[in-house]
Amino acid sequence: MSLLKEPDYGTPPKPGPAVVDVEIDGLPVTVAEGTSVMRAAALAGVDIPKLCATDRLDAFGSCRLCVVEIDGRRGTPASCTTPVAPGMSVRTQTPKVAKLRQGVMELYISDHPLDCLTCSANGDCELQDMAGAVGLRQVRYGYQGQNHLDATADRSNPYFDFEPSKCIACSRCVRACGEIQGTFALTIEGRGFDSKVSAGAGESFMDSECVSCGACVQACPTATLQEKTVLQLGMPTRSVVTTCAYCGVGCSFKAELRGTELVRMVPHKDGGANEGHSCVKGRFAFGYATHPDRRLKPMVRERITDEWREVSWEEAIGTVARRMREIQAAHGPDAIGAISSSRCTNEEVFVVQKMVRAAFGNNNVDTCARVCHSPTGYGLKQTFGESAGTQDFRSVAAADVIVVIGANPTDGHPVFASRMKKRLREGARLIVIDPRRIDLVRSPHIEAAHHLQLRPGTNVAVVNALAHVAVTEGLVDKGFVADRCEGFAEWAAFIARPEHSPEAVEGITGVPADELRAAARLYAGAPNGAIYYGLGVTEHSQGSTMVMGMANLAMACGNLGRDGVGVNPLRGQNNVQGSCDMGSFPHELPGYRHVSDDAVRTVFEKLWDRPILADPGLRIPNMFDAAVAGSFRGLFVHGEDIAQSDPNLQHVTAALTAMDLVVVQDLFLNETAKFAHVFLPGASFLEKDGTFTNAERRINRVRAVMKPKSGKHEWQIVCEIATAMGYPMSYTHPSEIMDEIASVTPTFTGVSFELLDKLGSVQWPCNPQAPEGTPVMHVDEFTRGKGKFVVTAYVPTDERSTRKFPLILTTGRILSQYNVGAQTRRTENVAWHREDILELHPHDAEVRGITDGDTVRLASRVGQTTLRAHISDRMPTGVVYTTFHHPVTGANVVTTENSDWATNCPEYKVTAVQVGLAI
């Protein structure tokens, strides 16, 4: 494919049907009311010259290049700011407007470097294009007058340069930062000739509030804001549309290459999840894929104390197969298993669980979703009948009240956060339920109506109290409940009990009762109330209960089944949803169907020609327990770093050390590989061909930008292991794997690579009932028929602060880093976050004699580590916070074995700790 450039219609589309007939240069076109003349012209196939206009930003009307003449009207209005009117006849090219445009361009060019041939944007410069489009042949003013050509460049950002001498002050960058990203880091400083783009109050980009999302770079029509990779490598010449491998937003990108070299990642305007926006990780942090730390050859060693020995693929795969079978022969068929990854494609995950079930002959497969969103799968399945979020991301644009619970979207899911912030700037009200004062609580043009700063571990008490207010104050949507739900009476009687009132639980939750009541009234009374949540909900001893509690609340208030509402998990990794969909849990076959279901097993047994066990397999923590007990002895770890990401690392490492065979397939020799006997090199997302499914159930294509550097696709390696174990698995292309998935998974029946290539993406369920997918679920009825109210009793966690460990540690993610940091630590993103930091309240710091920047010891009952302290009143007293991106810190050394009662999802968010100055 050549370089893909999406059409730019100049101004955003207007909602509503096309009802206004106009004529552009004699060409008839019918557009929606409110559409600009510029957009109508573009839709008619007439491009009006423009510089300050782009269809991702509201019309600005500053460059005056897009002037037109309209029959019956005086003057030459700007087509970007002039809406169409019925019967309007527009002339886009007349001697009068041509002269005006040439005059405008003369002024621009008189203050612009004439270095086109050596400019990094040569060939991709709208100023250059417009000079040609308006027929500029001379600049009468000369170039000797006052100009900006000596303006100093700002090269502080690791990913892009700011070259103000090339700036035409069109404000596109400033507007992109505000309108698209919602950060408002940029401004136009000065007036008239002195106008200039400024990051913050005259700071460098790096020192400013800029979050390096790249929106300004993308919006810039010249080389003023340019990726450093373009400066170094030149303008790319071809594009491959693919999907980001970071968070669960699943942004679509154009990987732009020059030859075989990846020059830049540009967010794809047609991407359903991101619609042309990006964050610093997806946009810029792809350098890890070619990092020298990558291991590209298979390696084997007898003992974990031995040196690695590079071997052929045949030897590595043969070793895995042989030793796995030896373990089974000696210790039984259940003595081996696998952990699949949410960073891998659906096709890769599917073949891993198939290998386990058909070749290993057991159900010992689990996925890293175990440690993040397994309670989502459980809770939403119980209440709604489907283990998935209810909405598409676009839905937030119709929300009137947004509740964010245990999530930090501006850091964890920044591109979705930008959508959310846009809606909040439009007037939607915000309720944040989080112990920590996340950025959303108060950021430019946004202020939460209520921040319920609850004590960690009291989510269920809070959600029950919210529901209590809805039920006891007559805020229940009785019609919705009567028509669509079951179990209401029992649940309502439970939730209406006095012990669930805000006043009764205030002492438990720490949330003032009047604040909680006000928040409940706001959500329950909203025309459209939407709940978005993250791991602050799931990673608790009552994670599953809390998911069901939110589902109860949404059903009671009738907030399901249409745009603007719903219960929406913000998934941590790119393919958490997909890896769960693909049957990675030890109790479920693809499509969330329990292994005990004879009919379901029969489908797979016929297809795979092997018996499937009806008994659930081991979950990840059970695998560790069984390994320490000596009954589980062989593990295939596919793209996960369990020795860094899982809780209670001493126990994890004891388990890994106890095993006879640990196989790690990864890009890098990660922490887990220290315990491995076989290392199989993996492929980065740039080398993969397949699909990811994001948090809104959107199945997106992942297309290979380059061949696998190891020489093999990951799905191929898994198939070869299974084959070497005596169970032939063979596909010639990942589309065949998707075809197999579709053949056995009712919610995927209509999915194929062909369909995805045609539609761009599709949200499951995609089947004959919904051939183009399902953006919003449970519209007319719930997947299970009636939505089920489940009684959600609050049970305090066993993890309590004590005299010895008086503080509660909660963990999370920050914008520039991603999970265990294996990817982002190998990029320039370390410029923002070189180490994990412990945030603690000034009071907690003062009583311990800790000052900002001190190195402190963080200890729990299971372990301790050291890290630097940052004193911050974001935290309430008694609660400390850190990230887990750096292995040297090993934050999970201190997290415990406590877990969700229903799913064993670890309780990362509540660990009793003590903090003191490191000696």
Next chain:
Amino acid sequence: MSHVISEQRMANQIAANQRHLPEADAVAAVAGHIDRFWNSFLRSRLYALVDAGAAGLDPVVVKAVERIRT
């Protein structure tokens, strides 16, 4: 942390989350959950705990185990 305690802790936790139910319902819920989501390795270790006197186990868990086994 020994694994025996893991099963005890997990099972007691399931029972604690069903404590709002009448005992017979709680027993059924705990039994159903363990039967549906626990692997035979975990179940066998839990049974062993019960057989060894059920020390530290919630009575609802003990009854749930009896129910699963019958």
